[in-house]
Amino acid sequence: MKSKYVILASALLISVATFAQKDQIKSAEKALKSGDAQGAITILKDAENMVVNAKDVEQAQYYFVKGNAYLDLANKKVEEGKNLSLAAESYKKLIDIEKASGKVKYSTQAATSITEIKGKLINAAIADTQSNKSIEGAKKLYDAYQLDKKDTINLYYAASTYVNAQDYDSALAAYEELKKLNYSGKGTSYTAVNKASGNEDGFNTANERDLAVKLGTHEKPKTEVIPSKRGEIYKNLALILVQKGRIEDAKKAVADARKTNPEDTSLILSEANLYLETKDFETYKKLVGEALQKEPNNADLIFNLGVISANAKNPVDAEKYYLKAIEINPNYSNAYLNLAALKLEAEKPIIDEMNKLGTSAKDMKRYDVLKAQRESVFRSVIPYLKKANELDPKNQDVSKTLLGVYKALEMTAEAKALKATM
Template identity: 90%
Template sequence: MKSKYVILASALLISVATFAQKDQIKSAEKALKGGDAQGAITILKDAENMVVNAKDVEQAQYYFVQGNAYLDLANKKVEESKNLSAAAQSYNKLIEVEKASGKQKYSTQAAASITQIKGLLINSAIADTQANKHADGAKKLYDAYLLDRKDTINLYYAASTAVNAQDYDTALPMYEELKKLNYSGKGTSYTAINKASGNEDGFNTASERDLAIKLGTHEKPKTEAIPSKRGEIYKNLALILVQKGRVEDAKKAIADARKANPDDSSLILSEANLYLETKDFETYKKLVGEALQKDPNNADLVFNLGVISANAKNNADAEKYYLKSIEIDPNYTNAYLNLAALKLEAEKPIIDEMNKLGTSAKDMKRYDVLKTERENVFKGVIPYLKKAHELDPKNDDVSKTLLGVYKALEMTAEAKALKATMN
């Protein structure tokens, strides 16, 4: 008899708890309708421990009301990021419950809310990055990815934004996940100008874009190839691993990526960059040579060969590579700057010798020869400095160097004109 009473008492307790939970959900709904979202969340918190024992329909209702309450707070800008994430978690639990039960009452509405949350997170992340709050933006983009793992571009942007925040501990697992997914991001973009706003709108397909053109809402259609992002992904992954002292892991990551994607030339550059970072210049040059065979008109590669040659005091090769990079890209500012710097190195030994000379007739004669040589050095760098200044007029270092050269050559008019443009 005693055991029967125990069973009866236990059943009674469960029954009372269920009734109490139903009342709490209704009370939370009432509070939410009355505009008290925080009050609704507090009421639901009291029932949190009991919801696991509730019927599927009540669990779904619980998470639905909870999600709506968090979303309401986020829409009111109350801890927006935190509450958007909490709302998404509630809706996802709701969808899981209804999927398991086979009865879908709230899932459609929840899915629509998740789409809304995803858009809000992305827009908020964009605002964060524009305000240089990159860490906040990265978190929101990652939360957007968690809401829809098929939309992997949000994971890519989350990782890139974390790098901009110099939060490498956060970026590393994101890049590792992109590696696991073998994410490329390669594709085609379809855009057109919105006649009403003047903005460039993107479309999922060419047919969607062409329909907008036909309807007259858009004009100036444009189709562009989106290059693979693998090179950038593996470059950043490798640099983070190197920073953490995991050089062999970095080498293996890129080597594996190249095996899996033999036609992706951007990965050669990433591997070359890794060896440049670890100061293995011979391997770097070998890889750059391989990359140049595939992409002979890559000005960055040729320029970097110039930098390595200059570091190795091989000025003849350095000059050759800098000139080649300018031949490929006439607006390559850094090539002009490095050429000027390379040429100006010839001034130091001339100055050193001039300073050692005395006042004898022989020394004075030698002084005049050296002075002419120095002037010729300055004259030789003017074209490069002028072009660099033309391409980057706000670069104070270029302006000051060019001004110094003008003064040394007593080019008063040129110096005065240049000084007038400087801050």
């Protein structure tokens, strides 16, 4: 008889706890409605230990109110990123609970809120990166990915932003995840200009975009092919691994990627870049040759061969590659700049010899010869520097070098005109 009383007492305790929990959820809802989201969260935290034993419907209600409270704080810009993530976490828990129980009451609203949070996280991340808060932006992009793992582009952007923030450990983890997913990012974008806002809006399909244009809300439709991002992903993955001294891991990562995606030329370039970083120039040249067989008109590849030739003190080959890059792409500003730099290297031995000369008649005669040679070097680089300056007028290195050449040749009018644009 005594044991029955104990069971009855336990049942009463559970009942009292359940009522207390219900009251706390109602109190939290009331606080939230009155605008006190922080107060609602405090009330819910007091009920946190009891919610585990509550009925499914009460657990769902608890996480729904909790998610709403965190979202309200985020909307008020109170620790926005943190509270958006906490809100999403609460909503996901309630969706899991209702899915397991088969009783759906809050899931639809929660799913809508999660979509809203994802958009807010992405917009906040963009604002962070524009304010040079890359680490905060990267975290928000990664949280947006966690909310919707089908939208893998947010993981890609998170990885890139972690690199910009120099948080290489987080970047490595994100790139490793992209590697597991064999993410490419290749596709097609469909855009049109919104007549009301003037912004370029994206559409899921060409039909959706064309319908908006037909309805008159949008104009200037554009279709663009989005190239594979695998090359960039594996290049950055390899660079981080090399930086950490894990060179063999870097080589294996890129080699494995090439086996999985044999037709992706960008991966050959990533592997070539890895050997360039590790100063294995022979393997680099071999891989670049392989890539050139697939893309014989790739100006970047040919330009890089010019850089390697220059570093190897082979100016003849370097000039040949730079000129070939310009032939393929007449607007390749770096090729013009490097050509000028290559030719300017001929000035140093001339100056060294001039500085060693004395004042004898013989030396003065030699000085005049060397001076003419130096001026010839300067005149030879003017076309390249002028073109580089035309293509990239904001590049101070180009304009300063060109100005120095003009002054050395006493081209006063040209120097004055250039200086006015700097």
